[in-house]
Amino acid sequence: MKPPPFAYHAPTELDEAVGLLAEAGEQGKVLAGGQSLIPLLNMRLAQPRVVVDINGVAGLGGIGTGADGVRVGALVRHSQLEADTAAAAAVPLLRQGLRLVAHPVIRNRGTTVGSIVHADPAGEMPAVLALLDGAVELRGPAGARTVPAAEFTTGPMETALAPGEIAVAARFPRPAPGTGTAFVEIARRHGDYALCGAAAALTLDPDGRVTAARCCLVSAAPVPLLVDLTPRLSGTRALPGELDEAAAAAAERSDPEDDIHASADYRRHLARILTGRALARAAAAASADTTAAPAADTGAIR
């Protein structure tokens, strides 16, 4: 189908964009990459009166990689972030997650921040942000604020964004030294929404003992399901049996839904298997990280 009618604005300044969006209130939508919004418009699942296209807004691009992590501006396309070697070196989970986001053609237009704001329970990048304890920078009529990932996604397709607010950047913290990460998922076809997916981060001390472990599941709950496995795995050597037990505990926390693609039971099964695989890969990466020389800082912020 075709999108419903709406008023279109293409501001060039952030304040102007915020003003237009605030004026539109609940009836306003931000257009960045459009790879989620425009399908919703075409299917008439969203009928905003006002669309504010931020593609021409100055200052919303740019990937900044520094000692504390990676800051991704609202106009950075998935493919641009995926190709950024400094960002991938600082926060490997970024590229691990981005490669699973839809198809390359969609990643050419879709933005990482837009994907986080869209808050699809099957989305990879909200899970990446949650697993890393990242944050989203917002600008609204009342000024700027930064919302931690744990408070940002409030439900399926729902976030802490107030009417009139624009997400201007996402911050992905650099994991602690000795941390390995991984993201695995199962989809009906490569590039489809995941039936279930699991991201994991696991930290080893120089003796090879676990000091921290957590996972984040997608398509397993209404929001990215973050599970802290540190109490279970701390002090262990991340042996396969130990990881599998932790994965089973994480899967028990999942609350997936039945749909035409998979039953809830099958998704729970996938949650256990995929969490186990993600933890094993993260442990292998952590082990490689602790034995290798510390990576040099890959660049200053912008």
Next chain:
Amino acid sequence: MTEEQHDIRLHVNGVRYSARVPARRLLSDCLRHDLGLTGTHVGCEHGVCGACTVLVDGQPARSCLMLAVSAARHDITTVEGLAAPDGTPHPVQRAFSECHALQCGFCTPGFLTLVAAYVRDNPDPGEDDAREAVTGNLCRCTGYQNIVAAVLRTAEITREHGASGAPEARRPAGRAGAADGPHSAASPKEGGRP
């Protein structure tokens, strides 16, 4: 209801067009209905099938997931823009013809634009890479075997003859074809359309 109209200028296949469209006009519909460039096909209209794929600043994108008003800042290449100005088919068009990589042809414009950009960026793909490259586009006729063969053949033709007919300005510097120039090795026997 009177809907606000926007005067836009689009740069498509090296030609400047102007059009008067409502904000909700999809780029795919603008190309077809306002500019008369009906080579771009519209299948699912929500980004799943890939039939409407065009190049936006040289990168493949779904034209059904872009508003025409947002496209004004970009260089758009449609399937009509792949062949050389003299009508010499682009290597990807030759390859699809040689490999019988189409039957009804509905999905073909999306595959051609996609594969043209893919081979430009990946001059020597293996079969698995070729298959992976086209996973985002649907074809209901061929079973994909010949499409995968055509991706490999496109790369082969491009390596042998250069990317004659490809939009040179959109090719990143230092990629295939930069060494021997854009049209220097065009096949002399491919002047006309099949």
